[in-house]
Amino acid sequence: MEREIELRPGKASAARPVEWKLAGRPRSLTYDALRRLWRDRAAVVSAAFLVLMIIVSLLAPLIAPMDPTVTNLPKRLLPPGSPGHLLGTDELGRDMLSRLIWGGRVSLFVGFIAVLIAMSAGVVVGLLAGYFGGWVDSVIMRLIDILMAFPSLLLAIAVVAALGPGLTNAMLAVSIVGIPYYARIVRGSVLSLRNQEFVQAARVIGAGDLRIIVYHILANSLAPLIVAATLDVGWMIMAAAGLSFLGLGAQPPTAEWGVMLSAGRQQIRNAPHISILPGLMIFLVVLALNFLGDGVRDAMDPRLRQ
Amino acid sequence: MTRYVVQRVLSLIPVLIGVTLLVFLIMQLAPGDPVKIMLGPRASEQAVNQLRRDMGLDQPIHIQYLRWLGGVLRGDWGRSIQLKREVLPYLVGRFQNSAYLMVLALSAACLIGVPAGIISAIRQYSLGDRVAMVLVLVGFSTPVFWLGIILQIVFGLMLGILPVSGIQSPGQTGTLDLILHLILPSVTLATGPMAIIARMTRSSMLEVIRQDYIRTARAKGLRERLVISRHGVRNALIPVVTVIGLQAGYLLGGDILVEMVFSYPGIGLAMVTGILARDFPIVQGAILMVASSYVLVNLVTDLAYAYIDPRIHYGT
Numbered sequence: 001m002e003r004e005i006e007l008r009p010g011k012a013s014a015a016r017p018v019e020w021k022l023a024g025r026p027r028s029l030t031y032d033a034l035r036r037l038w039r040d041r042a043a044v045v046s047a048a049f050l051v052l053m054i055i056v057s058l059l060a061p062l063i064a065p066m067d068p069t070v071t072n073l074p075k076r077l078l079p080p081g082s083p084g085h086l087l088g089t090d091e092l093g094r095d096m097l098s099r100l101i102w103g104g105r106v107s108l109f110v111g112f113i114a115v116l117i118a119m120s121a122g123v124v125v126g127l128l129a130g131y132f133g134g135w136v137d138s139v140i141m142r143l144i145d146i147l148m149a150f151p152s153l154l155l156a157i158a159v160v161a162a163l164g165p166g167l168t169n170a171m172l173a174v175s176i177v178g179i180p181y182y183a184r185i186v187r188g189s190v191l192s193l194r195n196q197e198f199v200q201a202a203r204v205i206g207a208g209d210l211r212i213i214v215y216h217i218l219a220n221s222l223a224p225l226i227v228a229a230t231l232d233v234g235w236m237i238m239a240a241a242g243l244s245f246l247g248l249g250a251q252p253p254t255a256e257w258g259v260m261l262s263a264g265r266q267q268i269r270n271a272p273h274i275s276i277l278p279g280l281m282i283f284l285v286v287l288a289l290n291f292l293g294d295g296v297r298d299a300m301d302p303r304l305r306q
Numbered sequence: 307m308t309r310y311v312v313q314r315v316l317s318l319i320p321v322l323i324g325v326t327l328l329v330f331l332i333m334q335l336a337p338g339d340p341v342k343i344m345l346g347p348r349a350s351e352q353a354v355n356q357l358r359r360d361m362g363l364d365q366p367i368h369i370q371y372l373r374w375l376g377g378v379l380r381g382d383w384g385r386s387i388q389l390k391r392e393v394l395p396y397l398v399g400r401f402q403n404s405a406y407l408m409v410l411a412l413s414a415a416c417l418i419g420v421p422a423g424i425i426s427a428i429r430q431y432s433l434g435d436r437v438a439m440v441l442v443l444v445g446f447s448t449p450v451f452w453l454g455i456i457l458q459i460v461f462g463l464m465l466g467i468l469p470v471s472g473i474q475s476p477g478q479t480g481t482l483d484l485i486l487h488l489i490l491p492s493v494t495l496a497t498g499p500m501a502i503i504a505r506m507t508r509s510s511m512l513e514v515i516r517q518d519y520i521r522t523a524r525a526k527g528l529r530e531r532l533v534i535s536r537h538g539v540r541n542a543l544i545p546v547v548t549v550i551g552l553q554a555g556y557l558l559g560g561d562i563l564v565e566m567v568f569s570y571p572g573i574g575l576a577m578v579t580g581i582l583a584r585d586f587p588i589v590q591g592a593i594l595m596v597a598s599s600y601v602l603v604n605l606v607t608d609l610a611y612a613y614i615d616p617r618i619h620y621g622t
Binding site: 142143145146149150151152153154157158160161162163164165234238241242245246247248258261262264265268269272275276279280282283286287289290291294 | 320321322324325327328329331332333335336337443444446447448449450451452455456458459463555556558559560562563566567577578581582589593596597600601604
């Protein structure tokens with residue numbers, strides 16, 4: 001891969017024409033991308049917020065003040081700021097702060113795992129289609145066309161309709177929806193890389209299909225995949241929460257943001273915080289992921305900057 | 307062009323067959339015996355066998371599919387288990403309600419998104435542009451089901467000026483009442499597409515105003531307004547047409563969530579209640595109807611794109 005080496009003019013004088021010197025040691029592409037990302041304030045703030053959310057989620061059993069499923073009816077529907085309940089309580093007297101912390105654990109886990117599943121499956125499918133071409137490509141692409149003939153959320157709902165409601169099935173459903181997108185990205189880069197000289201060179205020196213695919217083709221398709229995945233985690237979190245909101249994903253009494261929001265709808269007159277707070281969390285996490293995704297895209301390929 | 311239209315229409319056939327196959331498989335894949343699930347655990351053996359025969363579920367699977375497909379093509383979409391009525395006429399009525407919502411939402415999204423994108427592009431990096439672009443990210447990061455609830459709280463409960471659920475007030479049949487009921491759900495549904503349309507219009511416009519022909523138009527002394535409207539916007543909108551078409555897909559999905567929030571009797575609400583009640587004919591019918599309309603919208607978008615962009619030739 002080509003390295004970016006910056007050339008700067010030295011001192012010019014009448015006797016000496018401009019001399020070009022290397023401005024520094026050649027740097028890696030990753031280093032350059034990270035440096036550009038670091039300069040994007042919105043992306044840095046978003047990344048910091050997401051890291052904080054991940055730490056809080058991981059430490060939920062230690063830092064959540066109460067058990068998120070223990071009910072306490074005499075203390076139901078307390079507003080935020082009540083003594084002992086910083087963010088109030090829900091319709092069954094459960095501590096909102098604890099439920100939000102545990103809910104984040106579920107939502108973030110679902111989002112990241114769903115993207116991981118979709119990306120892994122999509123990469124394998126896309127590599128097969130692009131690298132082998134011919135009938136393998138035709139069959140895979142027709143199947144992808146069929147999956148893409150459904151609006152994303154509808155496809156997820158159809159999968160849940162078949163598998164039955166539940167958190168695992170909802171996660172599986174949103175990952176299946178993602179597969180075609182990754183498959184198409186990978187197939188596209190394989191097609192553009194397959195006949196490049198460095199791949200032919202590898203083949204000439206006797207590299208096998210697997211080695212070429214993994215070390216030469218996949219390694220060079222990573223940039224668009226990383227960008228797509230960053231932007232996708234947000235969509236997956238929102239879609240999984242949406243399924244739970246519809247009653248098709250996580251089921252009560254699980255502390256999950258979509259479930260909490262849905263349960264709070266019955267109380268929007270007396271205790272709007274029960275549905276506003278979990279929705280706000282989904283919004284903030286998705287917003288941060290979108291800012292970060294935009295930042296990563298601009299950093300990895302400055303030509304795409306808009 | 308005719309040849310392209312024919313080719314594009316023919317290419318729908320395998321996709322539509324695939325869609326029907328997937329929709330058919332929903333019931334086959336469902337864990338457990340669908341007949342027992344539909345009738346509940348206390349149903350008699352006789353009733354179970356009767357329904358299984360009525361639905362043709364005692365036949366081999368490929369026969370079942372062909373019989374089901376034949377029924378779908380003839381307009382026989384089966385009977386709802388819960389509602390005890392024909393699925394097709396019921397869903398057509400529901401779909402019509404959803405269509406009001408989606409048409410209104412898409413119009414609002416275009417009417418606000420396109421001008422916002424154009425103005426942002428003309429004043430690139432101005433304060434207004436920056437604010438608009440942050441709002442765009444906010445717009446498509448907002449979960450529709452949350453936005454809907456917030457609008458219900460603000461406009462329905464706090465201000466009390468708009469109805470928060472259903473399609474008509476009890477005893478009312480007027481158009482004004484219908485429109486009032488449509489405002490909050492369509493605003494909710496429009497937010498995401500509006501953001502995406504604004505962003506795409508802006509980037510398309512930015513690309514266009516850097517072209518040589520724009521410089522030529524300015525150089526020959528054309529007024530800036532004419533440069534933008536006649537040479538800029540008209541070219542910039544070509545790719546936006548595709549984006550607007552794609553948003554129809556988002557609307558068909560987001561609509562399901564919005565209908566749930568506002569208890570709006572559309573096809574999305576029918577689908578979700580059908581899934582929760584295990585009413586498979588309704589579920590299959592609703593999914594088939596929404597997916598086929600998406601396929602058709604995509605077709606129209608592609609054809610519109612080919613029609614309005616004279617630079618594209620689909621001869622081969």
